[in-house]
Structure formats: C-alpha cells, structure tokens
Amino acid sequence: MSIKQKLGVFLYERIMKGPEKAGLQHWRRELLEEARGDVLEIGIGTGANLEHYPKQVDKLIAVEPNPEMIRNIDLDAFGGSGPVEVVQGFAGDLPLDDESVDTVVITLVLCSIPDVARALAEIRRVLRPGGRFLFLEHVASCEEKVQKWQDRLDPLWNYLTGDCHMNRHTEEAIEEAGFEITDYIREPMPKTPLLLRPSIRGVAVP
Numbered sequence: 001m002s003i004k005q006k007l008g009v010f011l012y013e014r015i016m017k018g019p020e021k022a023g024l025q026h027w028r029r030e031l032l033e034e035a036r037g038d039v040l041e042i043g044i045g046t047g048a049n050l051e052h053y054p055k056q057v058d059k060l061i062a063v064e065p066n067p068e069m070i071r072n073i074d075l076d077a078f079g080g081s082g083p084v085e086v087v088q089g090f091a092g093d094l095p096l097d098d099e100s101v102d103t104v105v106i107t108l109v110l111c112s113i114p115d116v117a118r119a120l121a122e123i124r125r126v127l128r129p130g131g132r133f134l135f136l137e138h139v140a141s142c143e144e145k146v147q148k149w150q151d152r153l154d155p156l157w158n159y160l161t162g163d164c165h166m167n168r169h170t171e172e173a174i175e176e177a178g179f180e181i182t183d184y185i186r187e188p189m190p191k192t193p194l195l196l197r198p199s200i201r202g203v204a205v206p
C-alpha cells in the first residue's frame, strides 16, 4: 500500500469534516432516498454514504480502487436492508454484468476519474432498464471569472491531490453519455474553498 494512498485517506477525512457538518450529510441523505433495489456505488471511499442509504436498498455493491479507503469502511453503518460487498476496481472497467443493478450512485468521484466518458458508458452498461443514476459532484463554475481561476489553478490542484480536477463540466458529460437528467440542483457546497464550491446533484436516466 503506497504512502500516497494512505495520505489520500488522511487528508480526505480531515478536509471533508467541515462540509459534511455544514450540509453535505443532508445532501447525501436526500439524494440517497432515491436509491432502490440492487445498488452499485462507485468510489465509495471510506463509506460516507453508507449510513444514508434507505431501507428500500436490498443490496449494495461498492467499487473502490484504493485499498486503504476500503480498510477504513465501517460496513455496520449501512442503512439499507441487505448485504454490502466491497470490490477493488475502477469505474472505467466495472466488475459487474450488463444490466445487473437498479441504481448507480457516485458522489465526489467523477472529478478524479481519468476517463469520465468511459466511466459513464460503464454506468449505462450495468444499469437495468428503468434504472437510475444518482450523482453529487463538485464541478466547473458557471461564473466566467471563477471558471478562469479554476482553469488556471487546475494543473497545480491536480498535481497536489494526485487525481482531482476542479474544472470539469460533469453535467454536460452526463448528457453527452446519453443520460437525461430528470432531477437537478446546482448549489455552492458549504464550508468549501471558493474554487471547489460549485456543485451539482441529481438523478439521471439512460
């Protein structure tokens, strides 16, 4: 296990404490109320969503590449009714069969994925007909001035974090991947630095 992976967990848990308390936890719960049936969560991290899953979730499969994140997950926190399985893997190559889940959840992950279009194509592949994709992401600002600063500082931010981008047009990427966004909120993330504050959350269907 690399020092970078351990450091990632350490920093992530500390950086997120403020936003979680200031409202992010509430956003997670609201979004996950829409989850049902067999659910796939991509990039579960240390499991910040687990306690917010509702009873109508029968089973959760979580895919996460970082073994140090997986080691820190408390599976007992799961609010759904069925089993939880955590698998080491990547969004661009999901270890799941075609049309095998009812809901896919992704929160604060598309900013870090190297090939977003490929990950979104994988999400489409594993969703059953009638399935839904729930997302919550920090994204490029709508304000030109802020977006310019995000573009300028993104290479440095990406270098420092190892994988995160602050200037992704995730909403457009979701639509370009053939999803229709049916529910959508754009809102500044509380207690977050200005350039990481713009965020979107919602529901999309293939």
Ligand SMILES: C[S@@+](CC[C@H](N)C(=O)[O-])C[C@H]1O[C@@H](n2cnc3c(N)ncnc32)[C@H](O)[C@@H]1O
Pocket: 012, 042, 043, 044, 045, 046, 047, 048, 049, 063, 064, 065, 066, 069, 089, 090, 091, 092, 106, 107, 108, 109, 112, 113, 114, 163
């Ligand atoms: C900022 S953390 C978010 C964790 C969690 N989803 C949350 O909402 O708190 C980003 C997560 O995405 C994972 N990740 C990075 N690249 C990934 C990839 N290609 N496929 C799946 N997960 C990835 C990281 O290991 C990390 O756990």
